[in-house]
Structures are given as C-alpha cells and as structure tokens.
Amino acid sequence: MCEAAEKDLYAVLGASSSDSVQQLKRRYQQLALQYHPDRLGGEGSSEAEYGVEKFLEVDAAWRILSDQNTRTQYDLQRRARELKQDWPVDSTVYLRDMTWDQDECVYTYSCRCGGGFSVSEEEVEEETQRRQQDDEEEEEHRGVVVCCDTCSLSVYVTWSLHTTSQMLKCQ
Structure with missing residues (x-):
C-alpha cells in the first residue's frame, strides 16, 4: 500500500472520498472495461501500453478502496498527508x-x-x-x-x- 499511498486513489477512479462502495464499484467497472488489455489489443503499442498501465492503476485503487479496513487506513493516511501540506490541494x-x-x-x-x-x-x-x-x-x-x-x-x-x-x- 506504500506505492498506492503516493497517488490519490479516488482520483484514479474519478470519484470522491464521500462516494459509497457501490458508486466506487460502478466507476471501477466502467474504467476496467475502458482500459482492459483485451479491448486494446488491436491498437498501437503505445496506446495499448498506456491502457495496461491505466488498467493496473485502476485495479490497484479498487482493491484498496473496496475493502472497508484498507479504505479506512488509506483515508487516514491521505488525511495525514493533506494536513502536512503547506498549500490546499484539491x-x-x-x-x-x-x-x-x-x-x-x-x-x-x-x-x-x-x-x-x-x-x-x-x-x-x-x-x-x-x-x-x-x-x-x-x-x-x-x-x-x-x-x-x-x-x-x-x-x-x-x-x-x-x-x-x-x-x-x-x-
């Protein structure tokens, strides 16, 4: 979870921290379909490579945010990072x-x-x-x-x- 802590997992899913698990799941499913490697197989190699990278990023975010325990832990770490910043970042x-x-x-x-x-x-x-x-x-x-x-x-x-x-x- 250390690597994922650097990224805003809610932003990866195009969601917010106030979204329910059902809303997160819906967003995850949309993105997983959009970037799934099987759907991008016929396209150019750079596009397919970006799609695979994006798919893995979305999948990793979903794994953390779909479980209540890991989501709570992530939210606490995220909040601690926000409090340490010198500027307000959306x-x-x-x-x-x-x-x-x-x-x-x-x-x-x-x-x-x-x-x-x-x-x-x-x-x-x-x-x-x-x-x-x-x-x-x-x-x-x-x-x-x-x-x-x-x-x-x-x-x-x-x-x-x-x-x-x-x-x-x-x-």
Missing part, C-alpha cells in the same frame, strides 16, 4: 492525463468550475532540472502546484522523471 493530476495544446506549448486540465489548470512545458523542464540539481535522485516523481484560472482550487500536477523527456514536445 487533487493530484498526472501530466500524462492532461491535454497538450501544441499552439501554446502547455498542458491543460479542466476544473470542475469550468475554468482550467495549465502548466507550461518550460515549468515542467525547470522543475525537473531543479530537482536534479538539488540531488533529489531518490524521488521518482516530480510535480508542481497549479491554481485554477477561474476559482480558488489548486491541483498537484505530477510526472515521472523517466517519462518527462518523452513528453516534452515543443523543442
């Missing part, structure tokens, strides 16, 4: 799940208020380089807090150090 968003805007060279993500979050390719590069210079090699994931352009919500945008170079597109 959720975690993965860079690979954001929409790429080729014209502006930014990644965007829609906010529930109708506004949006955006992070530039430059910000991603700078944060990755800063962390490398600070000799934080043990951290596999990088991230920044991004505020909505319309409301007061903010999200933590994170990415894997190993996939950053593959994702940067404006060079």
Whole structure:
C-alpha cells in the first residue's frame, strides 16, 4: 500500500472520498472495461501500453478502496498527508492525463468550475532540472502546484522523471 499511498486513489477512479462502495464499484467497472488489455489489443503499442498501465492503476485503487479496513487506513493516511501540506490541494493530476495544446506549448486540465489548470512545458523542464540539481535522485516523481484560472482550487500536477523527456514536445 506504500506505492498506492503516493497517488490519490479516488482520483484514479474519478470519484470522491464521500462516494459509497457501490458508486466506487460502478466507476471501477466502467474504467476496467475502458482500459482492459483485451479491448486494446488491436491498437498501437503505445496506446495499448498506456491502457495496461491505466488498467493496473485502476485495479490497484479498487482493491484498496473496496475493502472497508484498507479504505479506512488509506483515508487516514491521505488525511495525514493533506494536513502536512503547506498549500490546499484539491487533487493530484498526472501530466500524462492532461491535454497538450501544441499552439501554446502547455498542458491543460479542466476544473470542475469550468475554468482550467495549465502548466507550461518550460515549468515542467525547470522543475525537473531543479530537482536534479538539488540531488533529489531518490524521488521518482516530480510535480508542481497549479491554481485554477477561474476559482480558488489548486491541483498537484505530477510526472515521472523517466517519462518527462518523452513528453516534452515543443523543442
């Protein structure tokens, strides 16, 4: 459960912590069907690979959140992490799940208020380089807090150090 504790399992399922087990199960079933490797077999290898990764992530989240004991333990750990943060963060968003805007060279993500979050390719590069210079090699994931352009919500945008170079597109 240590690895899963880094991710917001509710966000993985597209749910909230107030959802019932039945609501979580419904969301899990929808995502499992969408990303199941058997359904993605005929598509391109990168899409199929992403689908398998997403399917495994959804399945791991469901295993923890479907059991009352592990869900309670996860909720307590999640709350403890939130209390230690210096900023209010609504959720975690993965860079690979954001929409790429080729014209502006930014990644965007829609906010529930109708506004949006955006992070530039430059910000991603700078944060990755800063962390490398600070000799934080043990951290596999990088991230920044991004505020909505319309409301007061903010999200933590994170990415894997190993996939950053593959994702940067404006060079």
